[in-house]
Amino acid sequence: MTDGTPHFNIHAFRNALVEWFRREGRDYPWRRTTDPWHILVSELMLQQTTIPTVLGRYDRWMRQFPTPAHLAAVDEQTALRSWEGLGYYRRVRSLQAIAREIVNEFGGRFPDNAEGLKRLPGIGPYTSGALLSFAFNKAAPIVDANVARVLARIDNYSVPVDSTEGQKYLWSRAESLVDPEHAREFNSAIMELGQTCCSISSPDCLLCPVRPFCSAERPETLPVKNPKPQVTRVEHHDILYIRGKSVLLAKCPEGKRHAGMYRFPQREDEHTLSLPHVLKQTYSITRYRVTRYIHHVTDTPLLREGEEFVPLDKIHGLPMASPDRKALNSPTLGKLLDHIR
DNA sequence: AATTCGGGGCC
DNA sequence: GGCCCAGAATT
Structure with missing residues (x-):
């Protein structure tokens, strides 16, 4: 079932998802702020890193570097030391490069459009969409592993989600679905759904707020992914x-x-x-x-x-x-x- | 299109 | 042990 069918009312879908999130959404530090610096730090930490790991590090980092100027001012070694244990250390180099650009070139202000954001190192399609929606409440799509799983199941979509074709499909789908009136909550909600009801191995469809909109026949078999490289x-x-x-x-x-x-x-x-x-x-x-x-x-x-x-x-x-x-x-x-x- | 880049948590 | 992850950049 897609939004082309008479059964899929996109307004009803958005409302069901957003209202569920208002009731059930969990409280994370990065959901208590709309400051783009705080959002950016959380998104870079969360790239390929689980929430429990980041929860143990985020508050301490924000106390140490409460503004871009604080991170811009320290040397790279200090930044790396503070990131230690999180892995993917290019992320913190990107973060510091962004902080310095924000301070020195942009007068402390973040770009609020996709073109400007994606020019910054370490910011790709996902992180750009996350900043636009979470910080600026703009109707930008996001597709991460959670969203990919939810969308693949809703559409009963069996093309590998990490293929070029799969990515193109998912981004287009996310763009058409995001609620222009409640972008921040909608994007938070669809990710939250992927972490809870619509989990990987044991989806709990009985609790799902958007079950009437879902076409998955065997949700636990979706999404399909390409094989991993050999160890x-x-x-x-x-x-x-x-x-x-x-x-x-x-x-x-x-x-x-x-x-x-x-x-x-x-x-x-x-x-x-x-x-x-x-x-x-x-x-x-x-x-x-x-x-x-x-x-x-x-x-x-x-x-x-x-x-x-x-x-x-x-x-x-x-x-x-x-x-x-x-x-x-x-x-x-x-x-x-x-x-x- | 494939590979590189970490590490912790969970089963 | 293997699997997964709020991806982006490089080749």
Whole structure:
């Protein structure tokens, strides 16, 4: 059933969804504000990151950087350190670049149109629509994983939602559905529906406010997605080398993964590999399944580009990826580092 | 059109 | 362990 059929009354659909949201919608910090800076921070944090994770970080970030000027004023290292643990660190670089542009070029004001917003780094179709609707209450469409799931089910649409054709269809559909009178609430509502009634594996259609408008025959089988890339297993060998009260760390180069962040130096030579490891970790990063060994080196290693000795009391302030921070805070390494504390 | 970029939470 | 996510940028 689509809005071309006599059964689909678009006004009734919008009203049912918005009224349900007014009753049942959950309270998030980013739903208590229309300040574009606060909305922008929440949207960048939430890109490919779950609400529970962001809830644990959002308020602290907003206290530290209450305005674009606050983030614009600190160095990149500080921004990365504050983002630590959230991953996809390009997001915080984009956020800081936006903050500086807003302050220095736009007199502290955000663009309120899609063309202006999409020119900013890290802002694509979704985040642009989110800012326009959540901050400015403009009738811009949004399509995220929640909206894609809801729309695919409502239309019983079985083309992969992550295909070009699927994306084109969903964006067009979202644009035709968004309520021009209540854009902010409508977009919040359709996302909320995807998180609650219209969840992935066990949709609760009995509680769904828009069930009369839904064509899904087997909702749990929708949406269809393209297959994921295969997981590759890799092994990394890194070193812990202590000199005086300092530890040898490497700064990750620009343009690569974890750019600007610090890590334990990598060594894959036979001598290092022959040393027993003091720590073994396994973790996943994007499509890689990593087994990582940290070897305790006592002979002075040859220093490489980007490697430097960092006093132990300075390491806390440097940005590190989660596995490295966890390694540093592990009891095993902690015991070794206690000697130089 | 495919790949790169993290990490935590959940099952 | 595998799966998922309030995506965007790059190749």
